[in-house]
Amino acid sequence: MDKHAYYQQAVQCVEAEIDFVSETFRQLRGRSAITLREDFCGTAQTTCEWIKRGDAHKGYAVDFDPLVLQWGERHNVSALNAEQQQRINLINADVLQVQTPAMDMVLAMNFSYFIFMGRGEMLDYFNSVHRSLAGDGVFFLDAFGGYEAAKELTEERDCDGFTYIWEQSSFNPITAEMQCYIHFETDEGVRMDRAFDYRWRLWTLPEITELLREAGFSEVDVYWEGTDEETGEGNDIYTASTEGTADAGWVCYIVAQK
Ligand SMILES: C[S@@+](CC[C@H](N)C(=O)[O-])C[C@H]1O[C@@H](n2cnc3c(N)ncnc32)[C@H](O)[C@@H]1O
Missing domain, CATH: 3.40.50.150 (Vaccinia Virus protein VP39)
Structure with missing residues (x-):
């Protein structure tokens, strides 16, 4: 991977x-x-x-x-x-x-x-x-x-040989800071958690x-x-x-x- x-x-x-x-x-x-x-x-x-x-x-x-x-x-x-x-x-x-x-x-x-x-x-x-x-x-x-940008959510998308997983893990409305992650999972079920980690202000x-x-x-x-x-x-x-x-x-x- x-x-x-x-x-x-x-x-x-x-x-x-x-x-x-x-x-x-x-x-x-x-x-x-x-x-x-x-x-x-x-x-x-x-x-x-x-x-x-x-x-x-x-x-x-x-x-x-x-x-x-x-x-x-x-x-x-x-x-x-x-x-x-x-x-x-x-x-x-x-x-x-x-x-x-x-x-x-x-x-x-x-x-x-x-x-x-x-x-x-x-x-x-x-x-x-x-x-x-x-x-x-x-x-x-x-x-x-958009209104889903400030939501805590996880979305998955199928790619060639693996799944791309986007997670909006937390959102603080007081500072507009959010914590997001990208995870990957191969079609064989091997998972790579938190491959990328983003702390952002929205x-x-x-x-x-x-x-x-x-x-x-x-x-x-x-x-x-x-x-x-x-x-x-x-x-x-x-x-x-x-x-x-x-x-x-x-x-x-x-x-x-x-
Ligand atoms: C979301 S990736 C962007 C990758 C690519 N530009 C794209 O469009 O997909 C963010 C990148 O910014 C780099 N980065 C974050 N803060 C930076 C800074 N202050 N100066 C230079 N690079 C920085 C990180 O190391 C990381 O590789």
Whole structure:
């Protein structure tokens, strides 16, 4: 059982993520992005996808856990060809301190920045991303919410050869802090409990967008998912919106322009 391989298969869809950020950047800025920094990169799968998408692309992947970076190096970076490997940098650092050249795009995905518990710390992070961006750079984040986000619950999803189990183990309405876990169970019944452990604050969209504006981002938009008319489910198309729907659980992107 390899928890990072399971995580990549069950949680990440880096192709769709890179489609969204590269197309949105082009629409907003009228040019193609070249440089991307993936904060909280884990195995750096998203940065590797970016490198593969264009011969001029450069990528910087930042995580403070050396073990997950080693895994990414061994499994994702090593799968790139020699020329592509020259264009990727894995950086073992705290996102609050990391120094990189001016970036076209910085990404904070899979809600990783929810790790910051207070507005002062969140503002420090947003300020440092603002400083890291080129003059026309764009910061992309995702967020989740809805009335089930604040519930204690467990959800299971079948994957190829194993089950992905998401547990919202506790939620404290006074601080909005939540404790979540990812567990895995193979089809043979072997269980990997608490493969990943997340202590997060469940930030609301107005809190996040207000802090981004406070950090100096000139335009901050929420990109909300459209609805498939036949199924009534999300259609994977995210557009800048000022009104969302009161869904039980939603995921959206936030796009902050320098
Ligand atoms: C939820 S995973 C995100 C993985 C991947 N980016 C994704 O989209 O699925 C969170 C990662 O953030 C890293 N992390 C948490 N706090 C950090 C910090 N302050 N600086 C750098 N990395 C951090 C953890 O080591 C972990 O690998």
